[in-house]
Structures are given as C-alpha cells and as structure tokens.
Amino acid sequence: MLKGAIEYAPSTFEERGAAVAFTTPLLSQTRVRRGERSKLEVLIPSLSQGMGIYVVAWKSVPEMVSMTMHDRYLHELIVREESCSPYEIRRATLKAARRGLAGPKAAQAARRALEEDEEQGTLTHYLLILSILKAVGLESPEMLKAGIDTDEGQRLTRQLMTRAAESLRMDATLLYARLADIAAVTAPVGLAHSPRPGRLTRGLNDLKGFRDGMMDWARDVPSDTAPVAEFCAEVAQHTIAIGEKVLGDFHRRIEAIGPLMRDWNDAFIRVRTQAARMAWLLDGWTHITGAWEVAQAEDRHQQAATVNDLFRILPLLPRQESSRDFVGDSKQVKVAHRRSVRMLEDWRTGQMDIDAIRRIEAVKARAP
Amino acid sequence: MTGRGADGQGGDDRLPGLESRLFDIPEDKFIEVVRLLERVRDHPEVRQTFAAIRPRLVQVRPNRRPTLKRVLCMPFEDVLESFGGVDVPLGRIERRVIDPVWRLVTECGDGALIDRLDRQVQETAPGNLNALRNIGRRLWPMAAQALRGAVEGAGEPDTGRQALWRSLLGDEEMRRQLLDVAAFLEIGLTIESLKDALAPKPLAALDDVHVDAIGQAAQAVARQSAGLVYHLLLVAASRMANPADLLAVLNDMDFGKARREQPVIFAQLSGLVVTNLEERSARLEDKDRGTGHGAGPGGGAAVAAFAPEEAVAIAERLVAGIDTTSAVMDVLADPLYRERLDAVKLSVRSMVSGAVLDTAPAGILTAVPAPAANGRPAPVDEDAQAAAEDHARALRRCEGLAGALGLHEPLKDALASMEKGLMARAQALLADYPQVAADPDDAETAEMNLFYALRLLELVAGPAKADRLRTAIMAATGEFAEE
Numbered sequence: 001m002l003k004g005a006i007e008y009a010p011s012t013f014e015e016r017g018a019a020v021a022f023t024t025p026l027l028s029q030t031r032v033r034r035g036e037r038s039k040l041e042v043l044i045p046s047l048s049q050g051m052g053i054y055v056v057a058w059k060s061v062p063e064m065v066s067m068t069m070h071d072r073y074l075h076e077l078i079v080r081e082e083s084c085s086p087y088e089i090r091r092a093t094l095k096a097a098r099r100g101l102a103g104p105k106a107a108q109a110a111r112r113a114l115e116e117d118e119e120q121g122t123l124t125h126y127l128l129i130l131s132i133l134k135a136v137g138l139e140s141p142e143m144l145k146a147g148i149d150t151d152e153g154q155r156l157t158r159q160l161m162t163r164a165a166e167s168l169r170m171d172a173t174l175l176y177a178r179l180a181d182i183a184a185v186t187a188p189v190g191l192a193h194s195p196r197p198g199r200l201t202r203g204l205n206d207l208k209g210f211r212d213g214m215m216d217w218a219r220d221v222p223s224d225t226a227p228v229a230e231f232c233a234e235v236a237q238h239t240i241a242i243g244e245k246v247l248g249d250f251h252r253r254i255e256a257i258g259p260l261m262r263d264w265n266d267a268f269i270r271v272r273t274q275a276a277r278m279a280w281l282l283d284g285w286t287h288i289t290g291a292w293e294v295a296q297a298e299d300r301h302q303q304a305a306t307v308n309d310l311f312r313i314l315p316l317l318p319r320q321e322s323s324r325d326f327v328g329d330s331k332q333v334k335v336a337h338r339r340s341v342r343m344l345e346d347w348r349t350g351q352m353d354i355d356a357i358r359r360i361e362a363v364k365a366r367a368p
Numbered sequence: 369m370t371g372r373g374a375d376g377q378g379g380d381d382r383l384p385g386l387e388s389r390l391f392d393i394p395e396d397k398f399i400e401v402v403r404l405l406e407r408v409r410d411h412p413e414v415r416q417t418f419a420a421i422r423p424r425l426v427q428v429r430p431n432r433r434p435t436l437k438r439v440l441c442m443p444f445e446d447v448l449e450s451f452g453g454v455d456v457p458l459g460r461i462e463r464r465v466i467d468p469v470w471r472l473v474t475e476c477g478d479g480a481l482i483d484r485l486d487r488q489v490q491e492t493a494p495g496n497l498n499a500l501r502n503i504g505r506r507l508w509p510m511a512a513q514a515l516r517g518a519v520e521g522a523g524e525p526d527t528g529r530q531a532l533w534r535s536l537l538g539d540e541e542m543r544r545q546l547l548d549v550a551a552f553l554e555i556g557l558t559i560e561s562l563k564d565a566l567a568p569k570p571l572a573a574l575d576d577v578h579v580d581a582i583g584q585a586a587q588a589v590a591r592q593s594a595g596l597v598y599h600l601l602l603v604a605a606s607r608m609a610n611p612a613d614l615l616a617v618l619n620d621m622d623f624g625k626a627r628r629e630q631p632v633i634f635a636q637l638s639g640l641v642v643t644n645l646e647e648r649s650a651r652l653e654d655k656d657r658g659t660g661h662g663a664g665p666g667g668g669a670a671v672a673a674f675a676p677e678e679a680v681a682i683a684e685r686l687v688a689g690i691d692t693t694s695a696v697m698d699v700l701a702d703p704l705y706r707e708r709l710d711a712v713k714l715s716v717r718s719m720v721s722g723a724v725l726d727t728a729p730a731g732i733l734t735a736v737p738a739p740a741a742n743g744r745p746a747p748v749d750e751d752a753q754a755a756a757e758d759h760a761r762a763l764r765r766c767e768g769l770a771g772a773l774g775l776h777e778p779l780k781d782a783l784a785s786m787e788k789g790l791m792a793r794a795q796a797l798l799a800d801y802p803q804v805a806a807d808p809d810d811a812e813t814a815e816m817n818l819f820y821a822l823r824l825l826e827l828v829a830g831p832a833k834a835d836r837l838r839t840a841i842m843a844a845t846g847e848f849a850e851e
Contacts, residue, residue, distance in 0.1 A: 069826050069835070080848075101823065299570075
C-alpha cells in the first residue's frame with residue numbers, strides 16, 4: 001500500500017517512471033514504473049502539499065483514490081502493457097481517450113493524433129526509401145513523378161529497392177525489414193528534412209515556447225509565483241539543451257543511412273536508444289505545455305494557480321541525465337510554492353472536483 | 369438606400385465578412401488588423417467595424433493608437449457600461465455620454481491647451497501609459513472645470529457655447545452622469561495610480577495590500593474634497609469581481625479628512641450595490657422575457673435565455689454579491705434592504721431553475737440515444753454529448769448555490785431523476801449490445817454510446833455509482849476479461 005513519503009532523486013528515466021495523463025486531479029501526470037519484481041508502482045508527488053513522493057502499489061490506487069471512469073479504464077489498460085515506457089503509456093492513453101471517457105473533444109483529439117501517427121509513419125517510410133536510393137545513387141525522377149501510392153510508383157520503387165539491396169550486398173527482404181525498423185523508430189522524432197516535424201520534435205519546439213512563456217510571465221507578473229515560473233523555465237531550458245543535442249545526433253546518424261544499414265547491429269541500437277531518450281526527455285512535457293496554452297485564456301490568478309500545479313508535476317531530469325541537481329534546487333522554490341498552491345480537495349473529501357477535472361480534460365483535448 | 373441596395377450590401381455589413389472573421393482570427397493577427405484599421409479610423413465604415421468588433425477589443429485589449437479623447441476617458445473607463453451581458457459596473461457611465469463630454473470639453477475648455485495636448489498625444493507611442501497619464505495630468509482638471517461650468521451654467525443666457533447643453537436639457541440622467549464624469553476627472557491621477565494597485569482586473573479577492581492602497585487613495589482624495597471619495601470607491605468597486613466585497617472592508621478603513629462623511633459614503637455605496645444587484649437581476653428577467661422563457665408554464669417548449677453553464681456563472685456572481693451585501697446590511701438593520709435583496713434572490717432562483725433544472729431532461733437525457741430498431745446502433749452524436757456534459761456540470765455546480773437560493777429539494781429531485789433516467793437509457797443500450805456486437809464497427813459505435821452514457825452518469829451521480837455501470841459495460845464487451 002502506501003510506503004510513505006520519500007525524498008526522491010531518481011538516477012535513470014526508468015526509475016523516474018513515465019507520466020500518465022490521468023484525469024483525476026490528484027493522479028494527473030503521476031508517474032508509473034516497474035518496481036521490485038517488475039510490479040507496477042505509481043509515484044504521487046507532493047501529496048497534500050507535503051514534500052517528497054509517495055510510492056503506491058499500482059493495484060492499490062483505485063482503493064485509495066476516487067478515480068474517474070477514464071482513469072479506471074486506463075489503469076486496467078496499463079496493467080496489460082508489458083513495459084511502461086512513454087511509448088506504451090501514450091498508446092494506452094490514446095486508446096482510453098478515443099473511447100470517449102475523457103469527453104468528446106479529447107476523443108476527437110485522440111483520433112486525430114492516431115491518424116497523424118499513421119500519416120507520419122507513411123511519410124517517414126517514403127522519405128527513408130528516397131534516402132536509401134540516394135545513398136546508393138539510384139534517385140529516380142520517374143518514381144517521384146508516379147508517386148509511391150500509385151501502382152506504377154510502387155512497381156518502380158520495388159525495382160529500385162531490389163537494386164539498392166544488391167548495391168548494399170543484402171537481401172531485399174532484409175532491406176525492407178530494416179527499413180521498417182528504422183521507420184518505426186524515426187517516425188515519432190521525424191527526419192531532419194521532413195516537411196512535417198515529428199511529434200517529439202514538435203514537442204521540443206512547444207517546450208521552447210513554454211520556456212519563453214514562463215520567463216515572460218515571471219517578468220510581467222511579479223508575485224510569489226514568479227520564482228516558481230522562473231524555475232519551470234530553467235528546467236525547460238535544461239531539457240531543451242539536452243534535447244537539441246540528442247536530436248542533432250539522431251538526425252546525423254539517420255542521414256548516414258548507408259553506414260547504418262551496413263553496420264546494422266550496433267548502429268541501429270544507437271539510433272533506437274537516441275529516439276527512446278528523446279521520448280523520455282519530453283515525457284510529461286506535452287501536458288505541461290498544453291496546460292500553459294489553455295491557461296492563456298484565463299486571468300492571472302488562474303495562471304498563477306496553473307504555474308504552481310505545473311511545478312508539482314515538473315519532469316525533473318534524473319541524476320544520470322544532468323549534472324545539475326534540480327531536485328535539490330526545487331526545494332528552494334517550494335517555499336514560495338507552498339504558500340500559493342491550489343488545494344487538492346478531492347483527496348480530503350472524496351468528492352470529484354469537476355472544475356479541476358474539466359481543466360485536465362481541456363488539456364487532453366488540445367494535447368492528447 | 370438604393371445606393372446600398374445596388375451594391376448588394378446592407379447597412380450592417382459595410383466591410384463584408386471582415387467583422388465576423390475578426391472574431392475568429394488568432395490574437396496576434398487581430399491586433400495587426402486593428403493597427404491597420406486605426407490608420408483610417410475616421411472613415412465611417414471603419415468606425416462601424418470598430419463598433420462591431422468591440423467585444424473582442426475589450427477581451428484582447430490591444431494597445432490602441434492613443435487619441436486625446438481616449439486619454440480623457442481614462443479615469444472613468446472602468447465604470448463605463450459593458451457591451452451586452454448582465455454585469456453592470458457600479459455607478460456606471462453610459463457610453464452615449466462620451467461624445468457629449470468630449471464636445472463640451474472641446475467647446476467650453478481651454479482650446480490652446482487642448483491643441484497642444486492633442487499634438488503630444490499624436491507623438492505618443494501606443495502603450496506608453498506614463499506619457500498618456502502625463503498628458504492627462506493637465507487635461508483632466510481643465511476638462512472637469514469645463515464640464516462643471518457647462519452643466520452648472522446651463523440656465524444662464526445663451527453665450528453660443530451652451531448650444532449643446534441646451535439640446536441635452538431635460539435629460540436628468542445625462543446631467544447626473546456629466547457631473548459624475550467631472551468628479552472622476554478631478555481625481556484622475558489618484559484613480560490612475562489606484563488602478564495600478566488594483567490590477568489585474570477583475571480582482572478575485574481583496575488582499576491587505578489592496579485595502580491599504582484604497583485607504584491611502586481615499587485619504588489623498590479626501591484632502592482634495594471629501595465628496596470625491598465616493599467616486600474613487602466606485603472605481604475601486606468596478607475593478608473587483610464581486611464589488612460588494614468592498615463594503616465588507618469599508619468600515620475599517622481610515623478615510624482621513626473624510627472621516628465624518630464615512631457613514632454617508634457607506635450608506636450611499638451600499639444603496640448603490642443593492643440597486644446594482646437589482647439592475648443586474650432585472651436584465652436577467654428582460655433577457656428571459658426576450659426569449660419567451662417563463663411565458664408559459666413549465667417552460668418546456670420555450671428556449672432558456674442562458675446556456676446552463678452561463679446561467680450558473682451569472683448566478684454565482686450575483687449570489688456572492690447578495691451574500692456579502694446581506695452580511696454588511698445586517699449592521700444597518702434596514703428591513704427594506706433585506707426585502708430588496710430577497711427579491712433579487714428570487715429572480716436569480718427563477719433564472720437558474722429555468723435555465724438549468726427545468727431543461728435538464730431535454731439537455732442531458734436526450735444525448736443518450738435509444739437502441740435503434742433496425743438492428744444497427746444509433747450513430748454517436750458528439751456535439752449533443754458535449755452540450756449534455758456542460759449541462760450536467762452546470763447541474764452539479766448548482767449544489768454550491770442551492771443553500772443561498774433555496775434550491776436544495778428541486779436540485780436533489782433533478783439529480784435523482786437524471787441518475788434514474790441515464791441508468792435506464794444505459795441499461796437499454798446494454799441490453800441491445802449483444803445484437804450489434806458481431807460487426808466490429810457497430811460494436812465500436814455501441815461501445816462509444818455506452819461510454820458516453822457512463823460519462824454523463826459519472827458527472828451527475830459521481831464515480832461510485834457510475835462504477836457499477838462501468839463494470840457492467842466491461843462485462844458485456846469482455847474487453848478486460850481474463851484470458
């Protein structure tokens with residue numbers, strides 16, 4: 001059950017856990033991980049405005065907290081996922097939202113996100129084929145003209161890819177299999193020259209907007225919350241700096257597609273690791289940047305409450321990922337934060353805070 | 369008329385399509401368009417466009433190109449009536465007063481000074497508040513004097529200058545407002561610095577720092593003239609979400625030289641708060657009558673004047689005002705005020721009953737479709753679902769108003785009836801599910817309908833009761849059945 005509040009400074013992303021877009025206010029963006037003997041655990045930050053993190057056995061959560069119907073459904077889906085990386089958690093979250101359990105707007109947003117994932121997958125696959133053909137000197141204007149979605153275009157593509165496989169001294173089937181593997185890993189990040197940036201690259205751009213927004217807000221609205229906003233901007237900036245390095249490295253490796261195909265075993269693992277690192281880095285930020293966008297339409301009191309809420313769920317970097325001790329630094333900020341934090345009333349009364357749930361669902365409808 | 373008819377344009381749409389588009393474009397683009405329009409703002413069609421887009425201008429508040437007329441209005445801009453809506457600022461100044469004020473000031477005021485200040489305004493960058501206030505510092509006292517002179521000298525022999533004033537004779541409300549404007553202008557600088565202390569508007573609550581700022585400003589104004597403190601307080605009240613909150617702190621404030629007038633000011637302001645609440649509730653009734661609601665018994669066929677959530681938000685603001693005022697009025701022990709506040713409450717109660725409780729069956733239950741007779745599930749209607757969810761949330765928010773408005777029983781009945789109705793409709797869908805489950809698309813549609821019904825039940829009855837339905841749905845669909 002409840003193991004008690006602990007001071008928490010995780011070493012790795014896996015230890016920090018993946019953020020789950022629950023709609024119950026107390027559970028919103030709590031993190032889930034595989035603990036001892038691979039048992040699922042949920043990490044609930046700053047319960048009742050206290051310091052530290054509560055580690056709760058996954059199966060005990062519905063008994064402890066009055067969960068929304070959406071969250072009970074999502075809870076059961078996550079139990080059935082083999083691992084709990086950001087990818088699996090996102091898949092489960094989109095499925096729950098698609099069912100309508102977070103409201104019609106969130107359902108529509110989830111359907112759109114799934115469609116975009118599919119389109120991005122197809123686009124990445126196509127661009128990677130062009131990269132491979134270019135790498136072996138087989139660029140074909142006829143193929144581009146016919147388009148990959150026509151019978152003629154597909155016939156030409158198959159022909160050229162067979163020649164490309166010969167040039168790379170591998171079986172065409174193997175080339176296609178590797179292409180599929182790279183496309184799956186690359187689509188969420190996106191290729192450097194893609195006409196539409198991948199989901200994670202867009203997330204990194206949104207994070208830059210959030211950082212600027214926090215800095216502007218801290219300057220324009222002097223209050224107890226200004227240092228909290230400044231801290232949010234610093235964490236965002238630190239994450240952006242690491243993210244840009246990872247992204248640059250990832251794109252360089254993907255662009256060298258010839259060597260990647262040839263030195264497959266090592267090179268693919270490196271690419272996959274970089275893509276996963278990118279996903280972990282941005283894990284939890286989608287909700288935060290979305291919540292700040294939603295707060296733009298609100299008054300400054302509400303914005304201050306949002307900044308404090310976001311501070312509580314800020315994805316601080318694990319020790320292995322950053323030289324700076326953000327967990328330690330966050331304690332300096334908490335003094336101001338505790339004075340103005342919004343109460344988590346539902347924890348005390350067991351009543352559903354309909355307005356708080358609605359705010360979370362509004363973010364989900366914007367950033368599923 | 370014929371000219372307009374010839375080009376196919378009505379008088380209300382001189383820049384066809386632009387006005388409506390200006391409500392939809394992103395904020396930065398809107399500001400850009402406003403800037404461009406301001407360059408040709410004297411053109412009648414552009415003026416008309418500005419009038420049409422005013423609600424968005426109020427919301428976005430782009431830094432408009434400064435004009436001397438706008439600087440003149442700064443001290444009383446907070447008490448200017450809003451566009452549409454139910455809320456009215458305390459001691460409001462109607463917008464129709466602005467043009468006569470401007471004409472009186474330019475006709476009766478110091479022409480040379482006005483010309484000089486006008487040139488300075490034209491050289492001032494939009495958003496340079498300090499420069500504008502500096503101009504105001506010289507404009508406002510002169511304008512106040514000109515206005516007072518014009519209004520008070522209205523009965524004197526015609527000097528030619530009073531032509532305008534003569535045309536306004538007999539309009540007592542206009543006379544009252546012109547004198548109020550003169551009072552706001554006299555204390556313009558103090559009002560401007562108080563605005564900074566009471567920002568951003570509307571203030572959700574009065575903190576100590578706000579109370580101190582109001583107290584200090586009141587003392588400064590009292591040194592000028594005790595009678596002007598009342599006007600300063602009108603501006604302070606208009607910057608608050610619940611103006612009645614000001615009454616609660618007024619008695620503990622030190623008015624300095626206006627200490628002796630404090631009880632009178634308090635009584636004046638309390639009376640105004642009550643009148644203001646009455647005025648706001650009268651607007652509710654007008655709007656209600658305007659849509660035909662309340663014309664017939666039950667209101668079944670009539671359309672409610674307010675969407676459920678809007679009705680609850682208005683009611684929350686009014687009830688907060690009534691509660692604070694009641695608590696303060698208890699000190700005065702005046703039964704007449706009590707009766708007037710009770711009448712306001714009755715009108716709010718009737719608005720909430722009409723817009724939220726009576727319309728709940730049509731607003732919530734009908735979003736859950738009945739099983740179709742043709743063996744296919746009813747299509748999912750997400751717009752109807754979104755509207756029903758808003759209605760269900762409004763119904764739950766009424767719990768916070770039930771005590772003040774005496775709505776406990778009707779609300780309890782409405783919630784129980786919604787719970788029963790939703791459960792019955794969900795059970796009917798559940799019973800129908802096995803017939804449609806064979807086809808994956810039909811099964812998915814049927815499941816969406818069930819999940820949406822579950823959401824409504826959750827909103828109306830809470831998660832514990834909804835969870836029973838969730839378990840039944842999961843058992844029917846077999847989604848989480850153990851392999």
